[in-house]
Amino acid sequence: MAENICISLAVQRVSSSVPPRGQLCKLFSPGEIIFPQSDFMRGHGTYPEDDVLKASVAGVMEQIGRLISIKPLKSRYNGEVGDVVVGRILEVTQKRWKVDTNSRLDSILLLSSVNLPGGELRRRSAEDEQMMRKYLIEGDLISAEVQSIYADGSLSLHTRSFTYGKLSQGILIKVCPALIKRSKTHFHNLPCGASIILGKNGFVWISPTTADSNSSGGFAQNLDQKVGKADREVIARLRNCVLALATNKIPLYSTSILHAFEESEKYLVSELLNPESMLDIAILTQHKIQMTEDL
Amino acid sequence: MYSVVLSDAEKTFIWDGVEVNLRNDGRKRNDYRPMELETDVVTHASGSARLRLANTDILVGVKAEIDVPSSETPTIGKIEFFIDCSANATPTFEGRGGEDLASEISSALQKAYDILPLNDLCIVPNLSCWKLYVDILILECGGNLYDAVSLAVKSALFNTQIPKVKAKYIDGVNVDLQLSDDLFECWKLDVSKAPCLVTLCKIGEFFVVDPTVEEEACSNGSIVVSVTHKGSITSIFKIGEGSFHRNAICEAIKFAGVIGCELNETLKLSLEKEESLGSQRERYGFLK
Numbered sequence: 001m002a003e004n005i006c007i008s009l010a011v012q013r014v015s016s017s018v019p020p021r022g023q024l025c026k027l028f029s030p031g032e033i034i035f036p037q038s039d040f041m042r043g044h045g046t047y048p049e050d051d052v053l054k055a056s057v058a059g060v061m062e063q064i065g066r067l068i069s070i071k072p073l074k075s076r077y078n079g080e081v082g083d084v085v086v087g088r089i090l091e092v093t094q095k096r097w098k099v100d101t102n103s104r105l106d107s108i109l110l111l112s113s114v115n116l117p118g119g120e121l122r123r124r125s126a127e128d129e130q131m132m133r134k135y136l137i138e139g140d141l142i143s144a145e146v147q148s149i150y151a152d153g154s155l156s157l158h159t160r161s162f163t164y165g166k167l168s169q170g171i172l173i174k175v176c177p178a179l180i181k182r183s184k185t186h187f188h189n190l191p192c193g194a195s196i197i198l199g200k201n202g203f204v205w206i207s208p209t210t211a212d213s214n215s216s217g218g219f220a221q222n223l224d225q226k227v228g229k230a231d232r233e234v235i236a237r238l239r240n241c242v243l244a245l246a247t248n249k250i251p252l253y254s255t256s257i258l259h260a261f262e263e264s265e266k267y268l269v270s271e272l273l274n275p276e277s278m279l280d281i282a283i284l285t286q287h288k289i290q291m292t293e294d295l
Numbered sequence: 296m297y298s299v300v301l302s303d304a305e306k307t308f309i310w311d312g313v314e315v316n317l318r319n320d321g322r323k324r325n326d327y328r329p330m331e332l333e334t335d336v337v338t339h340a341s342g343s344a345r346l347r348l349a350n351t352d353i354l355v356g357v358k359a360e361i362d363v364p365s366s367e368t369p370t371i372g373k374i375e376f377f378i379d380c381s382a383n384a385t386p387t388f389e390g391r392g393g394e395d396l397a398s399e400i401s402s403a404l405q406k407a408y409d410i411l412p413l414n415d416l417c418i419v420p421n422l423s424c425w426k427l428y429v430d431i432l433i434l435e436c437g438g439n440l441y442d443a444v445s446l447a448v449k450s451a452l453f454n455t456q457i458p459k460v461k462a463k464y465i466d467g468v469n470v471d472l473q474l475s476d477d478l479f480e481c482w483k484l485d486v487s488k489a490p491c492l493v494t495l496c497k498i499g500e501f502f503v504v505d506p507t508v509e510e511e512a513c514s515n516g517s518i519v520v521s522v523t524h525k526g527s528i529t530s531i532f533k534i535g536e537g538s539f540h541r542n543a544i545c546e547a548i549k550f551a552g553v554i555g556c557e558l559n560e561t562l563k564l565s566l567e568k569e570e571s572l573g574s575q576r577e578r579y580g581f582l583k
Contacts, residue, residue, distance in 0.1 A: 004326040005557050007446075007565040010333035010345075010579040011572065088300070139300035169308040171319050223307045229315045236321035269321025273349075274329050 006274070014275050018248050018282050028055035028070055035068065043069025077103045077177040077201035079155040083146045084186040086172070086199035087157065089136050095129060097136055099144070102177060102201045105154035109136075113147060113158035115165070141167040143187075143197050143205065163187060167197075169227060170207030171239050175246040177202035181253040188254045192261055193234045196242075198252055206238050233269055237261065240272035241281065248282030255292075260285040301512050309513045313498045319509070325554065327505040330446070332565055334454040336580050341427075342455025345580070346447035349507070350437025352384075353444055355429060355451035359458075361472065362426035364417065372416020373426040374408060376401040376448070384436045393433070399534070400431070400444055406530040407445070407490045407521035415484060418460055423470045425457060427484075438507040441519050441534075445492035446562055452489060453566050456481035490521040490529050491558045493551040497537065502547055504554055518547045522555020524563070 028034060034046060034053045042048060045057040046068060059072040079085070079101070087099035090106060097109040111124050111132060136142065143164050144157040159165050177200065180186075186198045189209050197205040208231045227235075241260040245252055263284040267277050301309075312318050322328070328349040337343035340356035347353075362373055378401050380393025387393070416425040429451065431444055459480050464471040475481075496506035496517040503510065506517070516537025521529045528548060533539070539547070569576075 004323070005554075005561045006327070007330045007332050007561050009565060009569050010331060011569070011576060013331065013579055088302075140302045141305070167302075168304045170305070171308070172305070223303060226311050227308065229317055232312055232315065232317050233321070236317065236319060239319065240321060269317075270323070270326055273320060273322070 014279050018250060018279070018286050025060045027058065027073075028061060029058050030054075030056055034061060034070070039066070041065075041067040043067045045070030045072060073178060074176055075178070077101060079103055079107070079146045079149055079201070081146050081148060083200035084143065084197070085146060085155075085157065085201040086141060086143050086167070086197055086203035086205050087201070088172075089138055089140045089142065092132055092137065095124075097132070099142065099157060101155060101157075101199075102174070102203060103153075103155060105152060107146075107155040107157050108150075109142070109144060109157045109159070113156070113160060115160050115162075136166060141172060141205065143167060143199070167205055168207065168210075169223075169225070170205055171235060173204040173206070173239055173242055173246075175202045175204060175242070175252065179246055179249065179252050180204075181251040183253050190238070190254070190258060190261075192238070192258070193231060194238055196238065196254075196257065198254075204242055204252065206235050206242070208235065236269045237264060237272065240264070240269060240278075244272060244278035244281045245285065247275075247278055250282055250286055256285055256289060259288045263288070299508050299512050301509060305509070306513045309510055310499045313501050313503055313510075318503065320507070322505075324501055324503045325550075327442075327558075328507075330443075332446075332450055332562075332569070333579060334450050334566065334569060335574075336578060340451075341457065342451045342453070344447050344450035344454055346443055346450065348437065348439060348443045348446075348505070350435050351439060351443045352433075352435035352437075353440075353447040354432040354434060355444075355447045356432075357451045357455045358428045358430070359425050359455065360428065361418070362424060364421065364424040366421075369421040370414060370417050372413040372424040374411070374413060374416075374429065375426065376404045376408075376429045376431065378431045378433065378444075380433045384433050388433075396440075400441065403441065403492065403519060403521075403530070403532060404429075404445065404448060406532075407492060410523070410529045411486070411489050415482075416457075418472065419463055419465060419470050422465070422468065423463075423472065427452070427455065436508065438509075438511055439494055439505045441492040441494045442505065442558075445490070445521070446558070449486055449489045449491060449562060450566060452484055452486045455484055457484065487563070488523055490523045491555055491562065492519050492521050493555045493558065494519050494534075495547045495551055497539070497543070497547075502543075502550060518544065518551070520548060520551035520555065522552055522559070524556065524559040526552045526556045528552060528555075 032055050046053050047056050055070045057072040059070045062069050062071050085101050087101040089097050090100050091098040095111045098106040099109050101107045144159045146155050147158040148156045180198050188196050195207050195209045208227050241264050260281050263281050316323050331347045334344045336345045337356045341359045342357040345354045378397035380388040380397050382389040459475040461475050462473040494517050495502040496514045498514045516535035520531050
């Protein structure tokens with residue numbers, strides 16, 4: 001029988017949940033009473049009814065002093081200043097680009113908050129405005145940092161550093177934003193031979209490691225360069241590993257991804273698409289993380 | 296039509312990947328993504344199936360009703376396809392957004408199913424026959440809709456139970472049928488000859504099977520071929536605005552024939568395996 005087509009049955013379905021470790025948080029469902037008293041401050045994800053505080057979303061409770069809020073388990077990206085995000089340009093308008101960052105409203109990248117090729121800071125002239133499409137057009141991917149949050153909740157981004165800018169060849173994966181663990185750096189050159197950007201908004205970018213990543217302020221895109229098959233295999237494997245962890249709800253950070261990559265070596269890259277092998281890798285990864293934490 | 300916007304660099308990456316026969320998810324050009332199938336998921340339908348191929352989610356229900364055969368084909372039954380593109384799949388399907396795609400797929404299925412012998416569905420020649428309403432619901436789009444829909448339709452038809460007719464009273468043009476009182480006294484349609492659609496997406500110089508949404512965005516044309524279990528081709532059509540060289544089409548048809556045979560065979564094995572579990576097996580549906 002051909003192995004390139006596989007139709008499994010629902011009775012063989014594996015449940016995509018790794019047994020949790022440590023103590024479990026209490027989960028609140030919408031409408032559930034959080035506290036019977038009313039002397040608390042009402043935070044996000046809550047509403048008062050009949051003098052009691054109730055949850056309006058499904059999630060876990062966060063308490064800061066008297067402020068009670070419910071953090072939803074699954075939501076769109078709620079930006080915070082300083083977060084590294086990966087986004088896709090949706091629209092080019094007057095002096096700004098609109099960017100899809102998986103938040104409720106489109107984020108904005110102002111022309112004045114990008115480093116233009118040629119370097120030094122200068123006033124943005126009318127010519128620059130006309131040239132906007134030369135730098136970034138619809139569909140382009142960028143890595144950026146959240147600069148500020150507008151009153152309506154939309155984000156203002158900036159790419160005023162050599163680490164940020166337009167992304168070249170690679171693969172974008174979209175996962176739930178809650179799975180991305182905040183860490184010191186979200187840019188990693190993994191030892192397996194690929195680079196990964198873990199956007200806090202749940203967009204993960206995997207690309208081949210390039211020697212010179214700071215050529216011209218992050219607007220260079222080398223389309224002639226062909227990525228070799230070996231590099232491709234690493235990237236594809238990483239992609240499948242990240243997806244395996246994400247579907248089994250394991251937090252994504254450099255260590256977990258590297259562990260998953262190591263554990264996946266026994267499978268072919270295309271075998272990693274099977275739910276069984278995905279679960280296997282997730283369990284092994286979690287085990288490994290636990291082992292290193294216990295040491 | 297649903298689609299994603301990609302940057303030039305991402306497209307280049309996909310093109311080059313197809314060229315070296317290693318796609319973004321590690322598959323080769325002729326590999327399908329793993330699928331999951333369950334039949335008999337809708338209790339009120341005569342037959343139903345749900346197929347999930349990566350993110351593509353299709354639910355099909357079949358309803359059998361008594362109808363009058365058309366005058367050109369008095370001795371065969373009827374089959375009709377109706378597609379509903381749920382706005383849950385993508386916001387562009389909202390309102391009338393999915394209608395173009397729906398009519399495209401239903402006409403493709405109608406053409407492909409032309410060859411399926413429906414003589415069994417005839418009850419009284421000229422006067423009465425079974426008509427199968429095949430309702431297809433697209434719940435999520437993750438690329439390769441045609442293949443997924445055709446597989447789900449074939450599975451649902453395989454699962455379809457048509458009541459037995461116990462007695463026929465014919466009085467001129469009036470037919471009075473008496474159906475079996477026993478709900479379980481049914482017969483099944485033979486769908487072994489039903490075709491599957493195989494989409495071949497042209498990316499660069501090569502054809503790939505089972506394209507993802509991203510891969511579909513990189514290609515400017517696909518050929519959809521309907522193939523029966525023996526590898527005979529029942530219909531061919533093109534989607535997208537690109538053009539094909541005649542050699543490329545010949546190559547595509549040959550390729551599709553081989554893939555289609557395997558697809559039919561794999562589906563048959565899965566369906567038989569599920570049937571062997573009996574009617575008391577646990578239903579999973581959309582939970583878990």
